[in-house]
Amino acid sequence: MTTTLYFDLPAALRLAEHAAAATEHSTSFTETEAGVACPGALLWVADAGIYLMSGGIPGLRVDPTDDASGHVLVYADGWTEEDDFHDRHDSELGGDDFVEHLHLRQRYGTRRDGSGVTLLQAMRVAATSGYRCLVIDVHDATTYSLRLSRTGPR
Template identity: 50%
Template sequence: MADTTDLYFDLALALRLAEHANAAPQHAPSFSEHQEGTTCPGGLVWVSDQGTYLMSTGQPKIPGDDGTPNLIAYAHGWEPDDEHPSAADTHIGGDDFAEHLHLHEPLGPRSASLLDLLRRGATQGFRHLVLKVTETTVAVTVSRTRPDDA
């Protein structure tokens, strides 16, 4: 297994989802937020089930451009019909989970929030939101290219 599993998402689409969550009047809470009775402050949900993708926590949901009831951003190479490793065989871990990435929490000490990173990345010509997943961490960055870009 590699030291990291890097997931590349279309930055423009991830920003569209984040802006939806930021503007939404209500949010779908994570499992722990629901159990604790706390509200979701708005974010992206990183999901692994039939593929690996991001979606907005915002309610009402944002419809997909293809007529689906919920717009999602698949990780490059991780759509349901793509030939990718089983998520359980990577640092992603299990094949079925949802992890909330809150928009306004700093991404690290003295770091910008996820929403700020997405907005700044879009204005500076970055094309991808990258989740760098290790056994114990998920680092969030932006990138101009993917390793397999021509």
């Protein structure tokens, strides 16, 4: 079985643009252990809800003039902190909290000419081409795939 998470594409792209423009980035555990810098990422987080946030430092704040304000979060449809009808323990997400880095400059697809397209480039094109959602299909506790969709959850 697959758990499918739908994120509003324009809102996710706002986070991605912030992360891409940042001069510093939050590193993943693996990057920290290897001593390598993060090239810029959306952070896919599971704790009180399932959401995306910018990996840029400083973070994207709800109120940019107030360093104490919270970070801008884009929740997966139906997985906000108030949604208690989803039980992560019974889904492919599992019960543990996590943060996964979705690197914006990772290869996402291929153009017709055979050249690579990054996740950020694909999101930009999709947002101007009628796509509505960034979708994460979670196949099991260690495998997921990303896609862009013109339709949202049913």
